[in-house]
Amino acid sequence: MTETQPQPSAPVQASGAGATVRRIVIYTLLLILVITAAIGLAGLLGRLFDTGGRTVFELDNLSRSLAFALIAGPLALVLWWLSWRRLSEPDERRSIWWGLYLTIAHTISLITATVALLSFLASLLNPEWTVFPVGGFGRQLSWDPYALANALVWALVWVWHRWMLTHRDKGPVRMRTVPIVLGWVFGLSLIIGGSINLLSTLVNEVVAIATNTPSLGAPWWVWALQALIWAAGGALVWWLHWYRDAGRTLSTVFNAVALVIMGILLPTGMAIGGTATVLYVLLTLVAGSGDPLSVTLWPLAGGVSAALIGALVLLYHRSATARESVMHAGRLAVSGAALAGAATGVGIVINATLAAITPALYFGDPRSLLFGGIAILAVSAPVWWLVWRRVPVSSAKRVYLIVVFGVSALVALITLLVIGYQLFVFFLDPMSGAGLVDSIRAPLGILVSTVLVSWYHFAVWRHDRGAVVPGGTVSAIGRVLLVTADHGQGERIREATGAKVTVLERADAAPGVERDVDRVVAALEGVSARHVLVLDSPSGVQVVDLKD
Numbered sequence: 001m002t003e004t005q006p007q008p009s010a011p012v013q014a015s016g017a018g019a020t021v022r023r024i025v026i027y028t029l030l031l032i033l034v035i036t037a038a039i040g041l042a043g044l045l046g047r048l049f050d051t052g053g054r055t056v057f058e059l060d061n062l063s064r065s066l067a068f069a070l071i072a073g074p075l076a077l078v079l080w081w082l083s084w085r086r087l088s089e090p091d092e093r094r095s096i097w098w099g100l101y102l103t104i105a106h107t108i109s110l111i112t113a114t115v116a117l118l119s120f121l122a123s124l125l126n127p128e129w130t131v132f133p134v135g136g137f138g139r140q141l142s143w144d145p146y147a148l149a150n151a152l153v154w155a156l157v158w159v160w161h162r163w164m165l166t167h168r169d170k171g172p173v174r175m176r177t178v179p180i181v182l183g184w185v186f187g188l189s190l191i192i193g194g195s196i197n198l199l200s201t202l203v204n205e206v207v208a209i210a211t212n213t214p215s216l217g218a219p220w221w222v223w224a225l226q227a228l229i230w231a232a233g234g235a236l237v238w239w240l241h242w243y244r245d246a247g248r249t250l251s252t253v254f255n256a257v258a259l260v261i262m263g264i265l266l267p268t269g270m271a272i273g274g275t276a277t278v279l280y281v282l283l284t285l286v287a288g289s290g291d292p293l294s295v296t297l298w299p300l301a302g303g304v305s306a307a308l309i310g311a312l313v314l315l316y317h318r319s320a321t322a323r324e325s326v327m328h329a330g331r332l333a334v335s336g337a338a339l340a341g342a343a344t345g346v347g348i349v350i351n352a353t354l355a356a357i358t359p360a361l362y363f364g365d366p367r368s369l370l371f372g373g374i375a376i377l378a379v380s381a382p383v384w385w386l387v388w389r390r391v392p393v394s395s396a397k398r399v400y401l402i403v404v405f406g407v408s409a410l411v412a413l414i415t416l417l418v419i420g421y422q423l424f425v426f427f428l429d430p431m432s433g434a435g436l437v438d439s440i441r442a443p444l445g446i447l448v449s450t451v452l453v454s455w456y457h458f459a460v461w462r463h464d465r466g467a468v469v470p471g472g473t474v475s476a477i478g479r480v481l482l483v484t485a486d487h488g489q490g491e492r493i494r495e496a497t498g499a500k501v502t503v504l505e506r507a508d509a510a511p512g513v514e515r516d517v518d519r520v521v522a523a524l525e526g527v528s529a530r531h532v533l534v535l536d537s538p539s540g541v542q543v544v545d546l547k548d
Helices: 016-049 059-086 090-094 096-123 145-165 178-211 220-244 253-287 300-320 324-356 366-388 395-428 436-465 489-497 517-524
Strands: 479-484 500-505 531-537 540-545
Touching: 016 059, 016 096, 016 145, 096 145, 096 178, 096 220, 178 220, 178 253, 178 300, 253 300, 253 324, 253 366, 253 489, 324 366, 324 395, 324 436, 324 489, 395 436, 395 489, 479 489, 479 517, 489 500, 489 517, 517 531, 517 540
Parallel strands: 479 500, 479 531
Antiparallel strands: 531 540
C-alpha cells in the first residue's frame, strides 16, 4: 500500500474585494506620488533655467521642490515597478483601476505639458506683455523658465504613460480608448479657443481702423500670433489623437457622446449665438443707439468669430461622422439647443415689450433688449424647425420629448411661483416703490415661452405615442442583453426594438471593430420575449430567450 504524498498547494491569487481594495490603494498612491514628483522636478528644473538667479535663494520653495523630487520620485518608481510586474497576470491587466489610473495620469500630463509649452512659446513674442512675470521682484524676462520646465517634465510623464497605454502585453484592457477621446476633445477645445481669439483680434483691428479707435496695450499682432500658437498646438494634439490614434473611427459610447457634444452641440450653439450677435449689432446700427460707433461695433468681433468657427467645426464633424446613431443623437441635441434659444428669444421679446410700456421704472433703452430677443429668436427658430422636422419617430425622440416637457414644466412652475411672490409683495406693500409690471415682466416672459414649449412637446409626444417605431416588428421585446464587439450597436437596436438595451463588450474584441448591426436587428425580428440575450460573433448572431 503506497502512501500518498501531500502535493504543494498552488499560490493563492488575490481576488474579490481584497484585490479591488489593493488596486485602489496602489494606483491612488502611485498617481499622487507621480504628480508630486513631477511638481518637484519641474520646480528644480525651473530654478536651473532661471537666469535671474534670485529665486534660487527662496528656501521654502527650494526645500519643497527637493522634498517632492527626492522623496516622492524614488517611491513612485518603486511602487510602479512592483505594479508593472504584476500586470503580466490577466486579472491585473483587465482591472478597471489600471485603466482608470492611466486615463487620469495620461490626461493630466497631456493637458499640463501642452498648456505649459504653449504658454512658454506665447511669452517669447513680446516680453513687455508677458502674462507670467518671473521672480517676485517685479522683473519680467523675455521667456518663462518655469513654464518651460513644466512643459519638459510633464511631457516626459506623458510619454511614459502613453508607452504604458499602448503596451502590447501590459496595456489596459478596459478604458483603453478613453484617453484617446479625452485627447482629441482637449485638442479641439484649444483649436476652437485659439481660432476664436485669432479671428476676434483681426476683426477688432479692422473695426478699430474703420472707427479711428486707438488700441491700448500690446500691438494687435502680438495677440494674433499668441492665439495662433494656441490654435496650432491644439491642432497638433487633436491630430495625434483623432488621426494617429484613430479616434475618429472609435465606435464606443463615450466617443459617440463626445462627438455629439464637441462636434455637433457646441459648434451649433456657437454658430447660433454668434449669428444672433451679428444680427443684434446690425439692428442696433440701423435703429441707432446713440452710443459711439466703436461701442456699438464692439460685440461684432466675438459674434463673427463664434459663428464662423462654429460653422466650420460643425461642417467638418457632419462629414466625418457617418454613424446614423450619432447623427440622430446630434439632431436631438441641436433641436434642444435651438429650442432653448428660441424660447429665450420669446421671453426677452415679451420682457422688452413690457419694459417699453413702463418707461418710468426702466432706466435703460428697451430697444437694446428687444433687438437682442429678436436676434436670438430669428436665428434659433429656423434652425430648430429645420432640424426638428428631420427627426424620425424613435424611442430616443420619445425620451427627448418627455425630458423637454418635464424641464419646461418645472421652469414654468418656478417662474409662476416668482410671479406669485411679486404679486403678493405688490398688494401687501403697495408703497414699496416697485411697479407691478416692472416686477413681473422678466418671469412672465419666461413663463409664456416655457408654457408654449411644454404644450407643444406634450402634444407631439401624444401624437407619436401611437406611431410605429421603425423596425417595429420586434417591439415585443422588453430588454435586450447584447454581447458584442461593437459598443455602438446598442443605440440602433434600441431604436429598432423600443426595448431597453444593455451592452457588454467582448473581451476578445479588436479595437475599432464595427459590426453589421442590420444582421442583429434581422435576427430579432419575430422574437417576442421580455428578456433576450443576443450573442454577436463573427460566426453569426445567437438569440436566447431568458426567463423572467
